[in-house]
Amino acid sequence: MTYCLRIADIPLSERPRERLMAQGAKNLATAELIAILLGTGQGHGKLSAVGLGQYILQELSQHQRDPLEMLRDISVQELMKIPGVGLAKAATILAAVELGKRAFQSRPGDRTTIDSPAAAAAALSHDLMWQVQERFAVVLLDVKNRLIGTQVITIGTATETLAPPREIFREVLRQGATRLIIAHNHPSGSLEPSEEDINLTRQLLIGAQYLSIPLLDHLILGHGEHLSLRQTTSLWDEYPQGD
Structure with a gap:
């Protein structure tokens, strides 16, 4: 030896x-x-x-x-x-x-395709749906809308959380994602978006345009239900994502 x-x-x-x-x-x-x-x-x-x-x-x-x-x-x-x-x-x-x-x-070919708000909500259900604190998360997708992964970005109090756009896009770039969906939960169960939710979505849509990384939706989850801001607001008409 x-x-x-x-x-x-x-x-x-x-x-x-x-x-x-x-x-x-x-x-x-x-x-x-x-x-x-x-x-x-x-x-x-x-x-x-x-x-x-x-x-x-x-x-x-x-x-x-x-x-x-x-x-x-x-x-x-x-x-x-x-x-x-x-x-x-x-x-x-x-x-x-x-x-x-x-x-x-x-392998990438085996990844789940996120082709609807319901599919995105299902991917985030464990992390967001029944939590007693507000959490903000991102769904990371490839160019064919296949799931790369999900990531909780911030955890707040029972009534609010902060999600700096810089932290969100840093995670997107780090993971090599080319598309994203953002989401947060409302522990109260109400799915009504707040003014802060609308303003943050607007900021992220502008950032996504600048980075050429389409933001496909912003979901609010709570008590087994979900709401798509893309389907219920005009923000995506105001800030087209080229998706």
Whole structure:
């Protein structure tokens, strides 16, 4: 066994975590990715985490097998047969493998299409519908109105919340969305938009025009019901979104 270098002896520029931060995960070797999962502690035969990662790959590649192919379907018990891999390390590796599978399987083509106010309200129901405090959220969409995700931007009191346009569009840009729907809840159950709701919608429509990121609607949710400001106001006629 030749992998005896301690992590403290490795130059900062060559340490897995530092390299990931500087160069991105895709530029790391498989052994380095495993090393990040395992941490910097000592493994089998006082190996560094990098050394243990390399050793695990060597063990998995016995009999000319592809170690990554082996990892796709390996069990905790099989991993624990490798010297230096206990339950905690095996569980960490398998959790990462499963997460990778799910991320890969969640392809854009499988995303839910948000094609109506009801569909958008359903996507936000858990976060907004029955909350006792006002919450402001955004539905993030791609160019085909497919759901990228939802995000609660702010949480207020029982009667009001603040949603700075800057924070909303920052999240939209960060997530790479090309369209959005905004929404907030009224804990009282009344769906009547306030003057503040109208003014905020107007500001966001202007910002969306400037950024060329169409704002498709502003929903108010409460007590199992929802209201679309696009359907009940003339704001979208005043500030066309080109959608």
